[in-house]
Amino acid sequence: MAGSPRARKQSLLRILPRRTRGEGDAPAPERLAIPREIRVLIAAAFVIAIGFGLVAPILPQFAQSFDVGVTAASVIVSAFAFTRLLFAPAGGWLVEKLGERPVYIIGLLIVALSTAACAFAADYWQLLIFRGLGGIGSTLFTVSAMGLIVRLAPPSIRGRVSGAYATAFLLGSIGGPLIGGLLAGLGLRVPFLAYAVALLVASAVVFFQLRDTSLADRQAARHQAPLSVREAVRDSAYRASLMSGFANGWSSFGIRMALVPLFATAVLDAGPQVAGISLAFFAGGTALSLTVSGRLADTAGRKPLVITGLLVNGAAMAALGFSGSIAVFLAICVVGGIGTGLLNPAQQAAVADIIGTGRSGGKVLATFQMSADLGAIFGPIVAGLIIDRLVVGSYALAFVATGALALVAALTWLAARETLPRQSRDRVPG
Known part of the structure; x- marks a missing residue:
């Protein structure tokens, strides 16, 4: 009967969000689809990776256009990784204070603005500073993206979600240099502007697509420290x-x-x-x-x-x-x-x-x-x-x-x- 306790329980389980169920109650991986919010993050990862691939091949050459040697050009590449490492603890702290979604968008916007600034760099030192600032934004959206996936992915398909996210990044990284090589023919500064636009698109998609879901915000139920x-x-x-x-x-x-x-x-x-x-x-x-x-x-x-x-x-x-x-x-x-x-x-x-x-x-x-x-x-x-x-x-x-x-x-x-x-x-x- 529709009004029986068993029927009411089954109906309730169907409408309850998956995150309220215990981790051991997750359905089998074959039956469980990747949540929409994670599909949004995967699409954003693809766009971000394409943009990164646009600038990676031409970055050393762009640095050398300021009449510096190979070592100085290599430092431009290392500066991004160095600031990522240096600001990773701050990124983790911000995620816990502000929540994953705001930090993710802030990180994307920092990388977008710093990358656009690289396109207008007047000398080597400006390029170094702007590229280093991009590393700060990168560590913010990387840590927050991992945090969102942790919270949104049902335990029984976490491996599949991680694989899909990695595949999106990989495909974008492969396609990015191909597009970047074509854009470089228009000038070494053009790929930086294209990357900045790609990041703005990704941040807008994430903002609007995850705006109305409580799963994406710090206000979601958290009963533990x-x-x-x-x-x-x-x-x-x-x-x-x-x-x-x-x-x-x-x-x-x-x-x-x-x-x-x-x-x-x-x-x-x-x-x-x-x-x-x-x-x-x-x-x-x-x-x-x-x-x-x-x-x-x-x-x-x-x-x-x-x-x-x-x-x-x-x-x-x-x-x-x-x-x-x-x-x-x-x-x-x-x-x-x-x-x-x-x-x-x-x-x-x-x-x-x-x-x-x-x-x-x-x-x-x-x-x-x-x-x-x-x-x-x-x-x-x-x-x-x-x-x-x-x-x-x-x-x-x-x-x-x-x-x-x-x-x-x-x-x-x-x-x-x-x-x-x-x-x-x-x-x-x-």
Whole structure:
């Protein structure tokens, strides 16, 4: 009967927001669609990544147009990463004070305005300052986007959501340089203006699409204090995530971007085209594995995917230094990208599991982001010291050191707990 207690309970469950249900009550991943709010964030990530890809290839060249050397041009690139690292704790604090959505939009607007200012920079120092300010905005919207995904993604599909978000960024990063190369023909300043416009579009979409949802604001039901870093560090999975984040930043954002292209030109005697193609092959391997890694992280568990990704990526990076031909080199690049694609969704889902949907974790997310940024900064530096000072010209040793770090991170995860609730795995049909 429609008026029976059982019928009333079922009707109530149908209209209750998913966030009010317990994490263990989440439906099976196959039956649960990605929430609309997260689809908005994924679309915004694609736009942001395209914009970033517009300026990344021409930034060093634009810096050199002010009559500076290679080192000064490289500092322009590093300034963005440095300010991201420096202001990450402030980003986490703001997320806990203001909420994820306002900080996300503020971050996008800062990057938009600073990028537009880069287009009108009159000298090198202005460009350096404006680019550094962009790093502040970047860390704000990165930490807040992670926080929104933590709160909006049902626990049983966190891996799939992380995979979809990473795929959007990856596709945008691939398409951005292609568009940027075309726009650069109109002048080196034009891509910066195009990126600023893309960011304004993304911020407007997020503002209007998430304006009327309580899930996007700090006023949503939170009955617990924010999760502190000290509390999170007591969790073996969070400690392992910091280690794997550092190793991933070292390998994927540091060594891959700085050492792999140099190896292609200096050791394999290949032209700059092969160096660029190698990065595309890495991205292709990542895209290939992202098609399945998110769902696997929601069924097999976060821990197996993280360990597998670390081992695959670490083995590939160690092997790169011994590749004797371009064909072998590019094949190993694909394998390394596959490892990264296996690792990232599961790792981000694990951090989301640790925080949970009922608490804010801005500082915890910022610390996790800092671990990857530190790896990205120190990886190329240590590799350069190995090649230039320790064993001159030994790219192989630098790559082996990168693989060894990934192995250490995998061993750390062996001792960590599985964060995916057991019932979420048990409910997936065989």
